[in-house]
Amino acid sequence: MMLIVTGYMYVEPSSITEFVEDLQKLAIxxxxxxxxxxxxxxxxxxxxxxxxxxxxxxDQAALTAHLHSSDTVAFVGRWGDAMRGEILKYDARRERGLMDE
Known part of the structure; x- marks a missing residue:
């Protein structure tokens, strides 16, 4: 079952450029x-x-592996006290096109 993780992440506006650059590296x-x-x-x-x-x-195994990977753990270690998230995880059981019923 596919998982969708979505929501908002907040950091101090003065740190936003540095945060985005670091997040882009993690995203790659x-x-x-x-x-x-x-x-x-x-x-x-x-x-x-x-x-x-x-x-x-x-699936959950893939997400868990990502969350426990060394680069993700290091990212959270660097930004943990400076970021706040309102992020949730959703189960997706039936994926289809936007206009499909």
């Missing part, structure tokens, strides 16, 4: 991981330090 690696279907972040409001996060993973 994450997209190459077995079971990653997509891994994206978009600036939503730079003045509030808010980014929109959207990830898709083949």
């Amino acid at each position: 690696t994450a997209r190459q991981r077995d079971g990653n279907l997509s891994y994206d972040a978009a600036m939503d409001d730079p003045h509030a330090g808010r980014l929109l996060i959207a990830e898709r993973w083949r």
